[in-house]
Amino acid sequence: MKFCSLYSGSSGNSLYVEGSHGKILVDAGLSGIKISTALKQIGSDINTIKGIFVSHDHSDHVKGIGVLSRKYDIPLYMNEGTWNGVKGNIGKVKEDNIRLFENGGLIEVEDLLVKTFSIHHDAADPVGFSITSNKTKVSIVTDTGIMDEVIYDNIKGSDLVVMESNHDVNMLMAGRYPYFLKKRVAGNKGHLSNECAADTVVRLAQEGLEKVVLAHLSEENNFPQLAMETTSNKLREHKLDDCVCVEVAGRFSPSNMYNL
Numbered sequence: 001m002k003f004c005s006l007y008s009g010s011s012g013n014s015l016y017v018e019g020s021h022g023k024i025l026v027d028a029g030l031s032g033i034k035i036s037t038a039l040k041q042i043g044s045d046i047n048t049i050k051g052i053f054v055s056h057d058h059s060d061h062v063k064g065i066g067v068l069s070r071k072y073d074i075p076l077y078m079n080e081g082t083w084n085g086v087k088g089n090i091g092k093v094k095e096d097n098i099r100l101f102e103n104g105g106l107i108e109v110e111d112l113l114v115k116t117f118s119i120h121h122d123a124a125d126p127v128g129f130s131i132t133s134n135k136t137k138v139s140i141v142t143d144t145g146i147m148d149e150v151i152y153d154n155i156k157g158s159d160l161v162v163m164e165s166n167h168d169v170n171m172l173m174a175g176r177y178p179y180f181l182k183k184r185v186a187g188n189k190g191h192l193s194n195e196c197a198a199d200t201v202v203r204l205a206q207e208g209l210e211k212v213v214l215a216h217l218s219e220e221n222n223f224p225q226l227a228m229e230t231t232s233n234k235l236r237e238h239k240l241d242d243c244v245c246v247e248v249a250g251r252f253s254p255s256n257m258y259n260l
């Protein structure tokens with residue numbers, strides 16, 4: 001399997017997952033042009049994408065899904081809540097390209113097996129993903145206020161985890177966001193802090209996780225280096241820093257291409 005984060009953050013998200021045959025995107029929260037350009041940059045091609053999986057109905061995850069589906073005839077996979085949230089905003093999409101799933105179910109796209117699970121966020125019906133092909137597993141959890149045992153059980157045993165590391169709690173609280181927004185971001189249906197991300201990464205590393213991509217960083221309440229240090233320091237405290245390779249996904253530039 002191959003994995004690459006094309007874009008990550010509140011300015012737009014799109015992740016690329018490639019199996020031995022199937023190629024999919026998780027979210028397409030930027031213009032169609034930006035996403036097809038990034039795919040070219042990593043040596044892939046939008047024409048080969050067999051589906052776009054949508055985590056939730058916020059614009060930083062769905063901005064390009066309508067145009068990409070129309071232009072390249074790509075199926076869109078999402079649950080009914082997300083579909084109800086986006087259908088008024090993404091233009092006309094071919095009925096056959098709307099593939100609704102139930103959370104918790106398995107969806108097959110060529111050799112990729114995609115499992116969805118509920119996360120905690122102020123969207124219609126947000127989900128995370130774990131994607132497997134030939135015993136290799138990649139999991140994706142962004143836009144969740146909390147990490148619970150259901151999420152943890154879904155992502156454990158992965159070869160690579162994309163983990164939200166949205167904000168530093170102190171920066172958020174001392175920052176210029178209005179109180180209601182601070183409460184929203186830090187709340188149970190907001191975004192995962194650097195500290196929560198680090199704790200989860202340590203726990204996963206204790207069970208053998210070797211690759212982590214920290215993702216969906218806040219532009220206002222975080223720095224890439226701070227997210228990286230919070231997780232690295234905690235891994236070091238547990239003497240796990242030699243076992244895990246950590247990268248922070250770029251806002252506007254593709255991450256490393258992972259060959260898993």
Ligand SMILES: [Zn+2]
Binds near residue numbers: 010013058061143216
């Ligand atoms: Zn988001």
Ligand SMILES: [Zn+2]
Binds near residue numbers: 056058121
């Ligand atoms: Zn969101």
